[in-house]
Amino acid sequence: MWKNEKKWGIILGKKDSITKDYMGNPDRFADLFNGYCFHGSEVVLPSELRDMDSTSVVVPYGSDGATVPTQKNRDVLKVLTKTDGKAAYCILGVENQSEVHTAMPVKNMLYDAMTFANQISAAANSHKNNHDKASDDAEFLSGFFRSDKLLPVVTIVVHWGADEWDAPVSLQEMYQDDINDSLLQYSPDYHINLVSPAMMSDGELDIFKSDLREVLKFIKHSKDKKSIQDLVDKDPKYKSLNREAAQTISVCANVDFKIPEGEEQIDMCKAIEDMKEDARNEGRMETKSQIAMSMLRKNEPVEIIIEYTGLSDQQIQKLAQQI
Numbered sequence: 001m002w003k004n005e006k007k008w009g010i011i012l013g014k015k016d017s018i019t020k021d022y023m024g025n026p027d028r029f030a031d032l033f034n035g036y037c038f039h040g041s042e043v044v045l046p047s048e049l050r051d052m053d054s055t056s057v058v059v060p061y062g063s064d065g066a067t068v069p070t071q072k073n074r075d076v077l078k079v080l081t082k083t084d085g086k087a088a089y090c091i092l093g094v095e096n097q098s099e100v101h102t103a104m105p106v107k108n109m110l111y112d113a114m115t116f117a118n119q120i121s122a123a124a125n126s127h128k129n130n131h132d133k134a135s136d137d138a139e140f141l142s143g144f145f146r147s148d149k150l151l152p153v154v155t156i157v158v159h160w161g162a163d164e165w166d167a168p169v170s171l172q173e174m175y176q177d178d179i180n181d182s183l184l185q186y187s188p189d190y191h192i193n194l195v196s197p198a199m200m201s202d203g204e205l206d207i208f209k210s211d212l213r214e215v216l217k218f219i220k221h222s223k224d225k226k227s228i229q230d231l232v233d234k235d236p237k238y239k240s241l242n243r244e245a246a247q248t249i250s251v252c253a254n255v256d257f258k259i260p261e262g263e264e265q266i267d268m269c270k271a272i273e274d275m276k277e278d279a280r281n282e283g284r285m286e287t288k289s290q291i292a293m294s295m296l297r298k299n300e301p302v303e304i305i306i307e308y309t310g311l312s313d314q315q316i317q318k319l320a321q322q323i
Contacts, residue, residue, distance in 0.1 A: 015251050019096040019160055020075050022215075022248045024051075029078060031210040033092055036156055036195060040207045044080060044092075052077040052091065074111055079151070091115060093155040098252065100159065102167040105174060108155055109190040115153045123148045159196035160252040162222045169194055211245040214238060215252075218268075222253035238268040292319050 023029055026046035033044045076094040093115070095108060124143025127134075134140035159165050168174045171190040179187075197205065197220035205216050214237050221227040232238040241249075246259055246266040259266055288309045295305045296319060305316055 015098040015160065016075075016096060018244075018247055018251050019098070019158070022244050023076050023094045023096060023158065025244070026078075028210045028212050029076065029092070029094065031208050031212055032094065032156060032158070032195070033154070035207040035209070035212075036193060037154070040209065048081050048089075049078045049092075050081060052079050074115075077115075088151055091151050091153045093153065095155060095157045097157055097159045097161075099161060100163070100165055100167045103174070104157060104192050105168055105171045105190050108157065108192050109171065112153045112155055116150055119150050120144050154193070156193045156195060159194065159198075160219060160248075161196075162198055162219050162253065164198045165194060165196040211237070211242050214241060215245050215248050218249045219253050222255065232268045240265040241268050242266075289315075289319060292316055293323065296320050296323055 023032070026049045029049060030042075030044040030046045034040060034042055037043070074093055075096045078092050079088050080090045080092055082089040093111065095104075095111070097104070101107060120143070123145070126132075127143060127145065132145070134145065139145045169192050172184065172187070175184070175187075195216070197216040200216075200220070202217060202220075205213055205220070208216070214235070217231060217235075218228065218238075221231050243259065243264050243266060246268065249255060249268075250257060250259065257268075288311055292305050292309050292311055292315075295308070296316070302313065302316055305311070306313060309316075311319075
């Protein structure tokens, strides 16, 4: 059991690493927010994005009673600047999910809350370092002056799986069912901004302009071999796909095609055909091995087996050791 858990952890770790690098690209990052928030209009420009420290301190939630704050890294966090490129305008975050997370509203809410808390701490430290004088006790105690303002935080969750997101997308969906409605209206809610390809039509995915479009479409159709073949055959963009995009498709759609070393543009049509040919060759080799094993059990001479199957003497000797 431990070995399986370790293997699964390695797979998820690889997916997380590749999707984080993929979405860290300013062009794709901007494209995601332009598509989701502005219906494809180029409002967020890659040149206006600046990387932020993605480390937050959060209190873990769960049933183990843990109370010691722990550091967690947000996947990708950038500040959007406007006008002169220096004035901060908004904080944008991306959370990559290889698998469905059943407590995503709480996880995201914690991250967003800590991003706000970090802004308050930064304001307080700035006032302290500059020896700013608080106007009253309220400002002195909080360190946050009435003239201070927070930057809004917008986080988009990208689900890199081919299955539909079948978990809560809001905090109130996680509450038990028999809560009085009059009381519930005073409880805060939190909604996640979700991009899940399996729940979007091809037309909705066309809102993205970067190769994010090709990656999400491939993942969406990845469970249907014919659908995938039609997709890559009909869309010329799959003829020359960025290497990072191809790697993201490979790990997220569980398609084990070869990505040639040193090549930055990948022909997905050829990659899929090569993968099919490799599978056919493996099938033929397996058939040859089965025939050779049968002949060995009948004590047929090795020379005859070589002539009949085309296997080498060394391959036949290895098969003989299995009998």
